[in-house]
Amino acid sequence: MKEALDFTIPRHAVPSDPASGLSPLQARMLDDPAKVRIFSAPTGAGKSYAFQKGMRERGDRILFIVPTRRLAQNLSEGLVSDLMREGMDRAAAESQVMVWTSDARMKQEEQNPGLKTRDLRIAQARAERGGARDGFMIIATPESVAWYLLNPALRKDGQDPENILDLLRLTHVVFDEFHTIDARGMGLSCALATITAQAIGAAKITFLSATPIDVKTTLTSFGIPEDVIAIAEEVVVTGDPEETAGMRAIHGDVEVRIETGDGFFDALNTHRALILSTMAREDDGAQVVLIYDSVRQLLHDKLQLAEWFEGIGVGPDQRLAVNSSDDSVSREMDGLFTIGRNTDPRGFKVLVATSSIEMGVTFKAGLIIMEPGHDACSLVQRIGRVARGDLPGTVVVQASQRAMDRHGWLRKLRMELDGEPPVIPIDRFNGLVLRAVRQGFDVTPASLDDERGSFRRMPQSAIWVAGLFWAALEKKTHYKGMRDTLRSFRPRHAARIGALLGDLERTNLDTARTWLRAFLDEAKRLRVILPKVTLVDPFGRRKQIPWLLYASTEDLLRSPARINPDGAIEVQVDRPLIEVEGALGGRFVQRTEEALFPHTGRRMTFELLGMKEAWLRAAGAEMNDPALSGAQESALHAASTLVRLTGIVPFAQEEGLMDGAALIF
Structure with a gap:
C-alpha cells in the first residue's frame, strides 16, 4: 500500500430543464404518479430542492423527514430565506416552513410559555390552503413523527386527536438521507409507506438516498404491492463546462489525497501553503474546514488549534468551532473560537468541526482536512461538502494506522482505490465507497420471514420493527374505525408481532403487562440518546x-x-x-442500563452495547428455572421472541422526551 494516494473526482453536472430548472429526477419527484418512490442522487444534487419548489409553486403540502435536528434547522432557514428573497415577509415565510424537533419545541415554548406544542403541530399538519403559492413544508426528525402518531390524546375541544390521517392528507411524505437509516427508522418508514400505499388519494412516499439501495424487497415483503413502487437514479454527467453546456454543475474538480499521518497538526504543517492559498481565493471556495471523528479530541486540541491559526493570521472572530458541546450555547467567544448554534458558518475563514457538520451545516469549503469518519456514509458526506457548484476543491483524508486498524471498510476501500485510475468519476467513487452500505440492504424475501433472529442485514430486524410500529398504531388509535382499518390492512409481520403481544396479555401477569407497555413505548423511541x-x-x-x-x-x-x-x-x-x-476523558466507561423481564418484574443491569444478546442469554437461563409457572414460561417465551426479532430490549426507566427520543439517566 502506498504512503499516500492521490486521485481526482472530476467535475460533474446534471441535466436541467430551461423552463423549470429541474433535473429529470427532480421532475419525477414531483410528477411521478407512483405511490412509493425510491430515488437516488449524489450528495449536492439538490434532492430537497424539488420539494421546496413544489411547495412554493404548486401549493404542495410536504412532510420532509431528515435524520438530524441540525439538518432540519438548516433546511428551514434556507427555505425561509428563499421565500423572503421572493418578496415574502419573514412572518409569512415562517408560517409556510415549520420545524418539528425538540430544539424547535423548546424555542417555541421559551418565546410563548403558554404554547401547547401538541396543538400547534395538529394545526400545522391539518392546515388547508387553497392558493398555488400556499403550500407548506414540515421539516421533522423521525422521532417527532413517531411521537405525533403514537402519543395521541383525547381532546375536549371537539377536534380529533393526532392520527395517521393527518399524514395521509398531505401531498408528499419524504424520507431524506435514507442510506443512513437504522432498523428503527426503517421500521417507521416501512409501516407508513405500507399504510399510504393501501389508501386511496393518500400522500406519495419518497425515499431519497445518495446511492441506489434495495428498499423495494423489504417494502414488498411487508405488504406493499410491487406495481405501486417506482425506482430511479439521477442522471449525472462528468465533463467540463463545454461538455455539460446547459446543465447544472454539482461539483467542480475535487482533488482527493488519502494519507497516513500523526494527527491534525501534522496535516496542518504539511499543508500550510495549501491552507493559505485556499483562504486567499477570491471566489466562494476560500474556506478551510477541519473535521474530527472525536469531539473529545477536538476539545482537547482547541488551544493548540487556536495558536496555530493565530500564527497564520486567522483570529478567533474568523474561526468557528462546530460540535455538540460548543453548539450547546447560543453564540459567544470562548477565548479560542467563536462558538454557538446561532452562527452562520459561511461567515468564517476556518471551521473546526465533528461529524455534526456532515449534514445540516451550510458552508462553502475549498479545502477540507478530515479524518475518515465512523463509516462509509460519513466519508461520502464529508467529501461531498467541498467544491459545491462549479468550483474546484481539495480534500485531505488523514487515515491514521489506528483508523485503518479499527475500520475494516476503510482498509478495503483503500486497497480498492489503489487499483483505480487517477481520475475516478463520481458514480464510480460512490459505488466503491458505499458498496457496503448497499450490501447492508440486500436481502431476500425468505430472509425477511426468518424468525431465528440471527440477522446479518439491517432490514431483517427492521421489518419486524415495522410490525411493532404497526401494532403500536393499532393500540394507540382512539377510534374504532381507524383501528379496524389498520387491522384489515395488517401485514403478516405486524400480525405476528400482534400475536406475540397477545400472548403476553393472556398470561394475566402484571409484570408481563408492564413489560408489554414498555416494549410498545419503544416504537416511538427511535434512538437511545444519552x-x-x-x-x-x-x-x-x-x-x-x-x-x-x-x-x-x-x-x-x-x-x-x-x-x-x-x-x-x-x-x-x-x-x-x-x-x-482540554482534559476530558481518560477512563474507559461503558453505559449500562436496567432491563425489564416479563415473568417476575426482575430487573437486570447490562451494558448498552450488546444488550440484546445479554438479555436473551439471561432469559434463556431463566427459562431453565423448574419453579416457573406456565404463565411465566409463556411470558418469557413471547418476550424472548419479540426481542430476538426486533433487537429491542425495553428499559426499566420510562422517561421520555417530547419528540420521542429516549433520555436515559
Missing part, C-alpha cells in the same frame, strides 16, 4: 458535554454535582471551561 451534562465554571459560564465524556473524566466525577429543575445533571467545576475541555 443525556448531556452541564458544566458550570467559576465565572458562571455554562456548556453541555456528552454523558460519556463526563463519565470518563475522573476530575468531573469528583466535582460537586446536582440534578437541576429540568432533571439534568449539573456539575460545578473549579476552573475555566476551556481548561476543563
